[in-house]
Structures are given as C-alpha cells and as structure tokens.
Amino acid sequence: MNRRLALWVLFLTCIVLLTPPRARAAGEAFKAGVARKAITPTGPVWMSGYAARTHASEGVIHDLWAKALALEDPSGRRVVIVTTDLIGLPREVSAEVAARARKQYGLERSQVLLCSSHTHAGPVVWPNLKTMYDLLTPAERESLQQYARRLVGDLVSVVGAAVADLAPAQVSMGHGSVGFAMNRRQAVAKGYAIGSNPKGPVDHDVPVVKVAAPDGKLRAVLFGYACHNTTLGGDEYRINGDYAGFAQIELEKAMPGVTAMFTILCGADQNPSPRGKMEMAAEHGKALADEVRRVLAGSLCPVRPPVRTAYEDVSLEFAPQPRSKFEEEAKSKDRFRRHRAEAMLAALDAGHPVRDVLLPVQVVRLGNDLTLVALGGEVVVDYALRLKREFAGTHLIVIGYANDVMCYIPSQRVLREGGYEGGDAMIYYGLPGPFTDAVEETVVGACRRLLERTCGMH
Numbered sequence: 325m326n327r328r329l330a331l332w333v334l335f336l337t338c339i340v341l342l343t344p345p346r347a348r349a350a351g352e353a354f355k356a357g358v359a360r361k362a363i364t365p366t367g368p369v370w371m372s373g374y375a376a377r378t379h380a381s382e383g384v385i386h387d388l389w390a391k392a393l394a395l396e397d398p399s400g401r402r403v404v405i406v407t408t409d410l411i412g413l414p415r416e417v418s419a420e421v422a423a424r425a426r427k428q429y430g431l432e433r434s435q436v437l438l439c440s441s442h443t444h445a446g447p448v449v450w451p452n453l454k455t456m457y458d459l460l461t462p463a464e465r466e467s468l469q470q471y472a473r474r475l476v477g478d479l480v481s482v483v484g485a486a487v488a489d490l491a492p493a494q495v496s497m498g499h500g501s502v503g504f505a506m507n508r509r510q511a512v513a514k515g516y517a518i519g520s521n522p523k524g525p526v527d528h529d530v531p532v533v534k535v536a537a538p539d540g541k542l543r544a545v546l547f548g549y550a551c552h553n554t555t556l557g558g559d560e561y562r563i564n565g566d567y568a569g570f571a572q573i574e575l576e577k578a579m580p581g582v583t584a585m586f587t588i589l590c591g592a593d594q595n596p597s598p599r600g601k602m603e604m605a606a607e608h609g610k611a612l613a614d615e616v617r618r619v620l621a622g623s624l625c626p627v628r629p630p631v632r633t634a635y636e637d638v639s640l641e642f643a644p645q646p647r648s649k650f651e652e653e654a655k656s657k658d659r660f661r662r663h664r665a666e667a668m669l670a671a672l673d674a675g676h677p678v679r680d681v682l683l684p685v686q687v688v689r690l691g692n693d694l695t696l697v698a699l700g701g702e703v704v705v706d707y708a709l710r711l712k713r714e715f716a717g718t719h720l721i722v723i724g725y726a727n728d729v730m731c732y733i734p735s736q737r738v739l740r741e742g743g744y745e746g747g748d749a750m751i752y753y754g755l756p757g758p759f760t761d762a763v764e765e766t767v768v769g770a771c772r773r774l775l776e777r778t779c780g781m782h
C-alpha cells in the first residue's frame with residue numbers, strides 16, 4: 325500500500341472510530357475548566373534568551389502568566405493544556421510538574437501538555453540554557469533556582485485549579501493568518517546567518533481554539549503562531565511577554581473575563597519583522613489579537629470528544645565528534661565554546677559521552693476535529709509544513725517548545741545547510757554538535773506513531 329492510500333485508510337478509520345453517535349446526536353460535549361496564575365519574578369532576576377545580557381532585570385512592563393485549560397470528555401478522560409510566558413520549561417521542571425499532577429490529580433504524563441511563549445524578556449528557567457549564564461553570582465543563581473522551585477508549585481496549582489473549574493462547555497476552532505513572521509536564515513558568503521530571508525519558508529497560520537459556556541459566553545481562547553517571540557533584543561532589561569504577552573493582554577482587555585492563552589508553534593527559524601523596539605512588540609501583539617478576534621467572530625468548526633492523548637520521549641542522536649575537536653575548542657577565546665568543550669571533555673573522561681538528547685513528543689487528539697502535535701525543543705518551520713501536509717485530514721496544530729527546550733530541532737534541509745539552527749546553537753545548549761541525518765525522519769516517525777496510537781485502533 326502506498327503511503328497516501330495508507331494515510332487515507334488511517335484517516336477514514338479515525339472518522340468511524342472517533343465519532344461517538346451519542347455525542348453527535350445529543351450535543352453531549354466537553355467539560356472545560358480555566359485557571360491562571362501570575363508568575364512574574366518578584367525582584368531583579370537574570371533574563372533568558374540572549375547571551376549578550378550582562379546583568380539582572382530592571383523593572384516589569386507587564387505580568388507574566390501561567391494559564392491552564394482542562395478538558396474532559398463524557399467518559400471522564402481529561403487533558404490539561406498549560407501555557408506560560410516563559411522562554412521554555414526545562415525537563416527538570418516539566419517532569420516534576422507532571423509527577424505532582426499525577427499524584428494530586430490522577431493525570432497521566434500524556435494528559436498534561438506544558439507549553440511556552442518563548443519570550444526572551446522573561447526570567448531564566450533554571451537549568452535551561454545554563455551554559456549561557458556563567459556570570460551569575462551565587463546569590464543570583466540561588467534566586468533563579470528558587471524561581472524554578474516556585475514555578476513548579478505554581479504550575480501544579482494552576483493545573484489543579486483548571487480541573488476544579490470543570491463545567492459544561494462548547495469547543496470550536498478556526499484559522500486566521502498574520503504576516504509579521506519572517507524566515508531569519510539569511511544566505512551569506514559562508515553558509516547562513518541570522519538575518520532576514522523574505523523568500524524563505526514561513527507558516528503564517530493562526531490557529532484559534534474557542535472555549536465557551538453552553539450559553540455561548542466565551543471563557544477562553546487558545547491561539548498560536550510560528551515565530552520567535554523576540555521582537556525585543558538583548559538590550560531589553562524590563563520583564564515582559566514580548567508580542568505574545570501584548571496579544572494576550574489585548575484580547576483580555578477587549579473581552580473582559582476571558583482567558584487568552586498563547587503557545588508558540590514551530591517558529592525556531594522565524595523572527596518578527598520589524599523588530600527591536602517595545603512599540604513593535606505591542607504592534608505585533610495587536611495584529612495577532614485583532615486576527616484572533618476576527619476568527620472568533622466568524623464561523624468556527626465544532627470540536628467534539630473524545631479526548632485521546634499519547635506521549636513519548638524519542639532519542640535524537642548526535643553525529644559523532646572526535647575528542648580532538650573539544651580539546652581544540654577548549655582553547656577558544658569564545659567563553660561559550662570553552663564551556664561547551666569543557667563539559668564534553670568531562671563527559672568523555674567520565675566514560676559517559678553525550679550521544680543523544682530525548683525529545684518529548686505528545687499528541688492530544690480531540691475527536692476527529694482537532695489534533696495537537698506538541699514537540700519539545702526549538703522546532704523549525706519545516707516540521708509544521710510537512711506534518712500539516714502529510715496528515716492533512718487530522719486538523720493539526722503543530723506546537724514547538726513544549727515540555728522541554730533542550731536544543732534546536734532542525735529539519736534535514738536546515739541540518740544540511742548548517743548555521744545557527746542547523747548546529748551552531750548547540751554550543752549554548754552545552755551539547756556536542758549537529759544531529760545525524762536521521763533527525764527529521766525520527767521526529768516525523770514518532771509523530772506518525774503517536775497519531776496512530778491516538779486514533780483508537782490500539
């Protein structure tokens with residue numbers, strides 16, 4: 325059977341298996357619960373995302389939030405989606421939140437989806453990107469560790485509050501589009517640099533999920549965009565959520581009582597254009613919020629039960645690097661390269677060379693109407709474009725930066741072209757170098773496996 329035919333068979337089987345006759349006939353639907361908690365650092369703290377910053381934050385533009393949406397189908401099966409105005413949640417934080425959510429609320433790992441906005445104007449979430457923050461005093465490091473500990477508690481409590489808030493709800497979805505994301509991989513004399521590539525691939529889709537009370541009153545809206553949340557540069561020292569923060573504030577101001585939740589999609593090789601100033605972040609946020617409101621005002625597709633979830637950690641292997649590479653790099657004038665080399669040599673000496681990373685892959689399928697594929701890491705746009713094309717019948721939203729942000733996840737094209745997203749960024753993540761050529765097929769294969777598993781056939 326060729327692949328296209330196989331996908332059609334899979335798709336049709338899903339339709340049959342996932343459409344409960346009772347739910348369709350009686351309008352039996354989800355329960356939904358919504359909760360939020362401010363996670364703004366209480367004092368000066370080192371900010372994440374730019375290696376160039378030299379000191380802690382100075383003031384706050386607006387609050388950062390953790391927000392949760394719990395959904396329960398008529399059989400009692402639940403999923404809780406959490407969004408955060410943060411650079412990303414490291415595995416250490418996600419695993420602890422998931423373990424406590426299991427203990428306190430009976431949620432399996434696959435039933436908790438932890439997303440982020442990837443703002444570069446928020447706090448460091450320890451130990452994410454810790455190789456980048458070597459100028460910290462012991463007190464500054466302790467305050468980051470304290471922030472991460474408090475964050476775990478806040479995320480667990482927001483999950484619990486969303487579950488406690490479960491009440492009958494209607495879920496529906498639609499799509500819009502905004503154009504401020506631009507491909508940033510600019511061809512230069514020697515490969516690719518971070519710049520502007522107006523002809524490079526982009527994904528301007530703005531998926532919008534609406535959650536309303538049975539009387540139609542809007543309770544929450546979940547939306548996303550495939551673009552680095554980096555309108556502001558490393559010279560910004562005031563805590564804020566960048567364009568995604570402004571978009572959520574704009575929506576909540578326009579629709580009082582509604583919780584607006586943003587997650588970044590596969591925007592690792594995309595930057596906002598233009599960028600560099602606070603008013604630009606506000607303008608991008610306004611453009612995104614306006615588009616979400618336009619979609620909400622239009623006709624949306626109903627999203628029906630059941631809830632099906634799956635989660636897997638997938639090993640992505642690094643191309644082997646000789647010890648001599650790190651011995652050479654240990655003499656580098658670049659302190660980040662030096663730190664990476666020292667870490668790799670220490671791992672070699674200990675007999676545990678770093679050979680792979682674990683990529684969290686999660687699928688949340690809501691009936692036959694909406695499927696979230698959530699990948700960890702900084703995922704380039706090629707993945708969203710490919711997955712949406714190959715699984716066109718499953719109404720996909722492809723989320724990046726979910727559950728862990730351990731490095732960039734290049735496609736085969738980006739891996740071969742090289743540059744920052746292709747392998748250079750591994751320096752800042754303290755990892756040995758580029759992935760092997762198998763990376764894209766491994767990731768797509770895992771997505772296919774989880775999509776099949778949530779199809780109801782297993």
Ligand SMILES: [Zn+2]
Pocket residue numbers: 442552592702
């Ligand atoms: Zn990034």
